[in-house]
Amino acid sequence: MNNRRKTLPPIDPKIDPKLRAVLEALKEIQETGEGVRGDPMDRKLTIRDLVDAGLARLRPGSMTEFGPVNDDPIDNDPPGSTLIPPRPTGFNAIGSFGYIVLSWDIPGDLYLNHAFTNIYRSETDNFANAKVIGRDTGMMYTDHIREVEEEGVGFYYWITFTSTEDREGPPNNTSGTYAEVIPDLGFLLDRLSGEIDESVLAKSLNGRIDKIEVLETGIKTETEIRESADLAMARRIDNVSAAANGNASAIQTEQTVRADADAALAQQITTVQSQLGGNIASVEQSMTTNIERLNGELVKLGAEYTLKLDVNGYVSGFGAYNDGKTSDFAIAADRFWVAPPNSTGKRKPFIIQNNKVYIDTAMIRNASIQEGQLGPISFGKITDRNGSPVTTVAGKLKGELIEADNLRVAEAATFYGDVYSNNYWSGVSGWAIRQNGSAEFNNVTVRGTLYAEDIEGDVNDVAQVNWQGDKRVSSYKSLIHQQSIYISYSNKQGKCPYFMLTLRCFEERSDSTIGVTVQIEQNGRVLAEQYTAAQFGGNGGVAIAGGADNRIKGTVVFKVFADAYFANTMHVYQVSGLIGALA
Structure with a gap:
């Protein structure tokens, strides 16, 4: 067992400053090489490290020479760990638009030789039926499931750890973690658009309006009636037309009714059309009801209304269709808007234009929003280069580099490397917090109790004074405020108490004088006393500062007194400043 010393004793603070700087540098170099401070990657490698790791062996009879023995090759591969990876913890699954995000606790916190995490999925809560759908070396995985047409589709998930020795550990739980995917809105829009294109209403709205053949100016009515044992039909066409110089206009109304043993149809189509040269503009209003039966079963049932506008083959309009189960209302237009009456010159509350909706x-x-933006802040778009989200369950953020002008951590943060300020220069500027527990700061303010086995250098005590009230000052010393402070040790010695205070006053006369006395006491004994006086009219302030030369320890009381030349005409309403002790 290696018990050699790796650190140097503290350097005496009383040593010459120039020599102390050299010794501090040597101490840092030595302890960095031993791995007790600084970056662990800078630790020096020793022969013992190579031997203990199985990378080398000492030659027989030598404590310094190492290498192959009897020309046998050295086994450069250290023995692998035979431990089975632990059970994963912190596993969560949450569904989003077209994918399910899985996250778990950092594997490196549980064991050291982690290789990757296996992700299992099943449609039932049975791990035996689960299949591996992916592997990930980090702590998050995205299962893309885009082609889901309805809500309520979900899966059960498990994860296991595999070590660098290819040993797989147990699943995170015997029961699966269930999550439902939210249908991807892009996929749903594509599917719904395809269904709409094949609908009865869409085909009616997209069809062109037939051209009316106008040969002469006039008013004409055509009628047709047919009736038999199995069929009854009637049709009427009313036409009002005008023609001149190859140009024409017409209004035509066609009414058709038909009924037989298995069908009934009623239809009215009114067309208004103008022709000028090669240009044709038409408006068509159509109303149709249709019911059909085949072999005793209803095969067609519907009511349709359309209003179409056709200008040189560019068709727009709107329509409605109802088949008794589903109703459609459609608008075919480049721009659609809604506004109240008399809204000229006012902002329209609802507009659709260029495939965008303005509200x-x-x-x-x-509301369910897959992607969006609130002012300058976008959401639903934080993804990596592969399109996978970098946000995890419970709002965690994962990334190789995160830059922020201001960063707030609500609960706690865990760092897996040394932390430095951007201006850190050892012994000169900035700060550093290292993984080995050492830290370096230029200035530190501690508002509480500081515990340490040893403190080198001087430590000062300080407390803020901020009394407010209203005390009338008599002709003799009136106690305005008192406050105590505990003076800690400094290099096994005491400290010198001090004060810097300001009194804010107002007087009822215009020529009064106020005297201020500050006493420093310990255990009823006055250690020091300072007096000052000031004369003013109305509102004013008096500043006073002082201290004791002797070093003391323990609790010290600072008392502030005031006296006035004219009794009860002076008021003190604030005492502020600092009290403390200097090492």
Whole structure:
């Protein structure tokens, strides 16, 4: 067992400063090489380290020479750990839009030779049926499940650890951790768009309006009636048209009704159309009801209304369709807006244009937003280069580098390396907190109790004074305020108490004088006393400072007195400043 000393004794603070700087540097170099301070990667390698690690062996009869013995090769691979990795902890699963995010506690906190984490998934809560869907070396995994068409689809998950010796440990739990995926909105929009394109209403709205053949100016009505044992049909076409110089306009209304043993149809189509040269503008209003039966079963049932506008083949409009189970209302337009009457010159509250929806003000009780932006802050987009989110369950953030002007940690933070300020220079500026427990600061203020086995250098005690009230000052010393402070040890010696105070006063006369006395007492004995006086009219202030030359320890009381030339005409309403002790 190696019990050799790795640290040097503290350097005497009374030594010459120039020599002390050299000794401090040598001490730092020595202890850094031993690995007791600084970066552990800077520790020096010894022959003992090589032998203990199985990387080398000493030659027989020698305590300094090492290498192969009798030309046998050295086993450069140290013996691997035969321990089974522990059970993972802190496992969580949460569903999001098109994926489920899994996270767990840092494996390195549980064991040292971690290689990767295995992720298992099953549709049932049975680990025997689970399959490995991925592996990850970190503490988070994203299971992408995009093609989910409805809510309520979920899976059970487990994880296990595998060591660098390829040993797999137990699952995190016998029961799986269940999470449901939220359907990916992009996937749902693509699927719904495909269904809409194949719907009856979409085909009706997308179809062009037939051209009306106008040959002459006039008003014409055509009728047709057919009736038999199995069929009844009636049709009427009313046409009002005008034609001149190859241009034409027409209004046509076509009404059709038909009924037989298995079908009933009623339809009315009104078309308004203008033609000028090669340009045609049309408006068509269509109302249709249709019911059909085949072999005694209902195969078609629907009511449809459309209003279409067709200008040179560019068709827009709106329509509604109802089949008794599902109703559709559709608008085909480049821009759609809603506004109250007489809103000219005012902002429209709702606009759809260029595939974007603009809403001036909205009140939403419940919303699911896959991606978005609130002012300059975007959310739902914090992903790595592969598209996987770097945010984990419970709001944890994972990244190789995080830069922030201000960083607030609500509960606790764990660091897995040394922490430095950006201006750290050993012995000169900045600060450092190292993994071996050592730290370096230039200045430290401790508002509480400091415990230490040994303190080198001087330590000062200080307390703030901030009394407020209203005390009337008599002609003799009136006690205004008193406050105590505990003076700690400094290099096994006491300290010198001091004070720096200001009294704020106002007087009822304009020519009064106030005297201020500060006493420093310990155990009823006055150690020092300081007096000053000031004359003013109205409001004013008196500053006083002083201290004791002798070094003391323990509790000390600072008492502030005041007296006035004219009794009961002076008021003190504040005492502020500092009291303390200098090493």
